[in-house]
Amino acid sequence: MFKLRSGPRLDLTIFFATDIHGSDVCFRKILAAPDFYKADVVVLGGDLTGKMIVPVLKAHDGWEARYLSSTVHLDGESGVRAFEKTVSDAGYYPFRTTVEQLNHEGAAGKDHVFKEQVIRRLQMWDELATGHLPIYVAPGNDDDMYVDDVLAQSRNFINAEAVEVELPGGYRLYSTGWTNRTPWHTPRELDEPELLERLERILAGMTDPHKAIFNFHVPPKDSGLDTCFEVNERLEVVSELGQPKLTSAGSSAVRDILTRLQPAASLHGHIHESRGMSRIGRTVAFNPGSEYTEGILRGVLLSLKGDQIERHQFTSG
Secondary structure, eight states, X not given: OOOTTOSSOOSEEEEEEOOOTTOHHHHHHHHHHHHHHTOSEEEEOSOOSOSOEEEEEEETTEEEEEETTEEEEEOHHHXXXXXXXXXXXXXXXXXXXXXXHHHHHHHHHHHHHHHHHHHHHHHHHHHHTTTSOOEEEOOOTTSOTHHHHHHHTOSXXXXXXXXXXXXXXXXXXXXXXXXXXXXXXXXXXXXHHXXXXXXXXXXXXOOOXXXXXXXXXXXXXXXXXXXXXXXXXXXXXXXXTTEEOEEEOOBHHHHHHHHHHOOSEEEOOSOTTOOXXXXXXXXXXXXXXXXXXXXXXXXXXXXXXXXXXXXXXXXXX
8 A cells, every 4th residue: 555655755756647539527626636645746647638529519409419430419508518528538539510510611611610618618727727736848749839838838837848957855857758759650659869969968968877867758678667559651460470569659869868867767658558557677667558548547656756756556446
């Protein structure tokens, strides 16, 4: 059992979650986490934004929507609101429209609506976070560049990308949401040499790695935190002997940095199915995983004393 604040006084307790991909219910759970777990700091890893819009179309006898390969018929305002909540909690963006408007918009119009919905939800989250601990974030590879502008105007999010953040207890947080290359060609990807250069620039001013905490979206390669099905350029799962083939999708640049600098802790995400902990030398690396589409918030709570992690607990709620 993880007993908070017992034994020797701890210098810092962090709650870390990642890859919520627009899930409204997961974000609300993040807001509740510091009080529940007695955390001093909240760090939210990359991939804040969802993946698609879900049009809710006006029909002659109510509303209907295409969702998860099914047509859903909605009766009355209460039915529409309940559906919109379900969709929002799963990380998608419902919006009301008509067939005529949707056809008129075209692909460019749909992209504009998606951007509007992303911005609106982030702004709503910022309002919800008022009165809670500030949330340190670093937009991930799936987050478009305009997300930075939204965070810059927020009151309760702190964009920690590529800056040194001073934390209680004399610790320093160093973050980036940029990753190595993926088959999806997302907005924040770099080749491994360029990613290594970026990491080295971010860490150039670090003076005490033993009291440093790295928040790098992509896990280190071959760490067990980066295991997933291999996907080809057509986004098909690769098979081997009739079985899906597993691969290590982590970053060699991140592993190089961790091996050389040995921070106290390293926080990762990106690979939703690789929840776990791994040691690289003295460094303890974590990936809490993600089940955002189910409305489940995966997290990890870690407490530090000096240059050591005194204890940790993976959370699920």
